[in-house]
Amino acid sequence: MTTRDSKGPDLQSSLTLLWAGRTPGKRGPRSRLSVELIAQAAVRVADADGLEALSMQRVATELGYSTMSLYNHVPSKDLLLEVAADVGAGAPPELDAAADHRHQVRQWVGALWAGFHTRPWILRVPLEHAPVGPHQLAWLDRLLGPLLAAGLVGGEARAAALHLTALVRGTAQISMNLTAENGDAGLTHAVAELLDPEVYPALTAVHAAEVAGAGHADDDALPFELGFGVDRFLDGVEGWVAAKPGR
Amino acid sequence: MTTRDSKGPDLQSSLTLLWAGRTPGKRGPRSRLSVELIAQAAVRVADADGLEALSMQRVATELGYSTMSLYNHVPSKDLLLEVAADVGAGAPPELDAAADHRHQVRQWVGALWAGFHTRPWILRVPLEHAPVGPHQLAWLDRLLGPLLAAGLVGGEARAAALHLTALVRGTAQISMNLTAENGDAGLTHAVAELLDPEVYPALTAVHAAEVAGAGHADDDALPFELGFGVDRFLDGVEGWVAAKPGR
DNA sequence: AGAAACTACGTACACCATACATAGAAACGT
DNA sequence: ACGTTTCTATGTATGGTGTACGTAGTTTCT
Known part of the structure; x- marks a missing residue:
């Protein structure tokens, strides 16, 4: 079985993201955004309007940031969903x-x-x-x-x-x-x-x-x-x- | 509970489609396409490349028809998925x-x-x-x-x-x-x-x-x-x- | 033959995830 | 103090999505 149907995130990336493994770095500006904030916003959106309303743009505007800002903290929507599901649990x-x-x-x-x-x-x-x-x-x-x-x-x-x-x-x-x-x-x-x-x-x-x-x-x-x-x-x-x- | 999260098809449309309730009409040209054919093609696509590859365009090209032709037989992708799941079972x-x-x-x-x-x-x-x-x-x-x-x-x-x-x-x-x-x-x-x-x-x-x-x-x-x-x-x-x- | 009705198609639109380049700000080494 | 480095946030652009709508053509009934 070649596991079609899975373009999804692999275990490694999921683990590092779910367990807040991101080391924020030292040089540039301190990031005001974070995985937690994004995930919580995602949960809020899904709670309000369901999963099909949960888009990157929607989450970004919910937070007052641009769409692409999220990608500095979350590598893909799939992974964001995974984190949001864990937080929501x-x-x-x-x-x-x-x-x-x-x-x-x-x-x-x-x-x-x-x-x-x-x-x-x-x-x-x-x-x-x-x-x-x-x-x-x-x-x-x-x-x-x-x-x-x-x-x-x-x-x-x-x-x-x-x-x-x-x-x-x-x-x-x-x-x-x-x-x-x-x-x-x-x-x-x-x-x-x-x-x-x-x-x-x-x-x-x-x-x-x-x-x-x-x-x-x-x-x-x-x-x-x-x-x-x-x-x-x-x-x-x-x-x-x-x-x-x-x- | 207001049932957010469901923009999906209602029971009535699902039933008529699943049970081939379509009466083809009498006047115009006989349709060469059908719900069964479309559903079978959808199953073929999903079997081959997974559910995320299952788009209306993909199913249409699989059948050799234009994308919009499918909508003469299937009211939405959601319903097509439902039928395909039943056929696939x-x-x-x-x-x-x-x-x-x-x-x-x-x-x-x-x-x-x-x-x-x-x-x-x-x-x-x-x-x-x-x-x-x-x-x-x-x-x-x-x-x-x-x-x-x-x-x-x-x-x-x-x-x-x-x-x-x-x-x-x-x-x-x-x-x-x-x-x-x-x-x-x-x-x-x-x-x-x-x-x-x-x-x-x-x-x-x-x-x-x-x-x-x-x-x-x-x-x-x-x-x-x-x-x-x-x-x-x-x-x-x-x-x-x-x-x-x-x- | 005419009319009606139905199929298939093409175009168009809004929206989606996200690759990539850019600008700016903050902290570092000196 | 200053440049350099490095990271954040943004803007633009691309290829994809589902599907509303208008149109052309074909078949069957009157």
């Missing part, structure tokens, strides 16, 4: 230390889910490589805590963390804009007319199923579509740990 | 009827995973709304079969199907380009230098963990990172079904 939630592992994981999932709702544009930023930003690693670290405490060993914990991250991300991508744009009913009705029971037997059977349990009680309550899967996964993890030879 | 796999539910689900997951590897650009196509294309619905239908047979009822089966779809999609987005671009070792080493154990305690502990089990025995074998989560999820589903009142 923010710090992971503090998990309730008194709670059990399952509750902590649910708390983490709920926070990430909420984050994607607050900044849906993050889901549109194309991933060029594995997450290596400070904030993204912090989120990962926070999740690994409860997973390790639950009894998973290294590789398993990594896989489980990837599983949950990917799950929330994928679910958000698929089902977020559904409820946002048109009511669930609108979709249900529109699609129903197309469903030939001969071609889509299982789908037609399931399609009219009630959504079930629209409880908005707890703060870290997950929507059913997400919570069901997370709970089943955690069930499985508990069973796996319990069945381990050492226990 | 292709038909879902035939599941082994003799196998049990778990094996069937794994087979489905493996096929989707392989599909994303074959056409990584599909992961970059922004999702404007829930999947409603014929092929995407077919994939969903195929998955619902084993899930219903496993004992899940309507809403649960839907949630489980969303779970698995989102999972494969998210995992592919996160971990595919990792192994593609640079070896796993490269990433491991580069990141290791940044990991301050005080800031990322759990991560540092896990980071050196062996990848474990690189067995390439079976055809529908999933990579550990994906397979572990799927298996744990299916464990949980089985437990859930077994614990149901009616049983």
Whole structure:
């Protein structure tokens, strides 16, 4: 596989930029701009008008600078997007230390889910490589805590963390804009007319199923579509740990 | 929430286009072009040179037509992308009827995973709304079969199907380009230098963990990172079904 | 035959990322 | 103090993008 589809930034440049590796130099005028300022402006633009409104010109005018000034601090738009996504992710939630592992994981999932709702544009930023930003690693670290405490060993914990991250991300991508744009009913009705029971037997059977349990009680309550899967996964993890030879 | 970030096509236009709802009209010259032809050309371009090479001009020259001719059949590039993604998804796999539910689900997951590897650009196509294309619905239908047979009822089966779809999609987005671009070792080493154990305690502990089990025995074998989560999820589903009142 | 309608095309516009050259200001060595 | 160096910010220019709009030509119906 020759990895078409990736003109994107390589790992090295991403790392140096994400970790503020720029040494500002000593000779010329002190730069009033910085990667942080630019990234924050980019986040502001994306928050306000979405990712498609995020152009270099827009960010520059947001800051009151010329377009090309940005390129003194950021090598390309792709990399700016990557930094903006990391900045936009923010710090992971503090998990309730008194709670059990399952509750902590649910708390983490709920926070990430909420984050994607607050900044849906993050889901549109194309991933060029594995997450290596400070904030993204912090989120990962926070999740690994409860997973390790639950009894998973290294590789398993990594896989489980990837599983949950990917799950929330994928679910958000698929089902977020559904409820946002048109009511669930609108979709249900529109699609129903197309469903030939001969071609889509299982789908037609399931399609009219009630959504079930629209409880908005707890703060870290997950929507059913997400919570069901997370709970089943955690069930499985508990069973796996319990069945381990050492226990 | 006002749904910024979406200038994209609405559900109605997508539906009519995806389901070939175009009635060609009767008066003028018969059109030699069609949505299918255009979509197939788009898939060819994306397969060859990635999604960023997929421009209207490129598709047009691929077909030997002028750029603007496409707009007689496709109202916008966004919609073309949506159709191309559906066409590119292709038909879902035939599941082994003799196998049990778990094996069937794994087979489905493996096929989707392989599909994303074959056409990584599909992961970059922004999702404007829930999947409603014929092929995407077919994939969903195929998955619902084993899930219903496993004992899940309507809403649960839907949630489980969303779970698995989102999972494969998210995992592919996160971990595919990792192994593609640079070896796993490269990433491991580069990141290791940044990991301050005080800031990322759990991560540092896990980071050196062996990848474990690189067995390439079976055809529908999933990579550990994906397979572990799927298996744990299916464990949980089985437990859930077994614990149901009616049983 | 005439009219209507539809396809394909060419032109034009606004916008995009960014390569490159330039001007100016700040800090250094002397 | 002064020149030199070096870095920042800017301006200009290029090749690309999606697509609105007007036009020519062709096919089918009346």
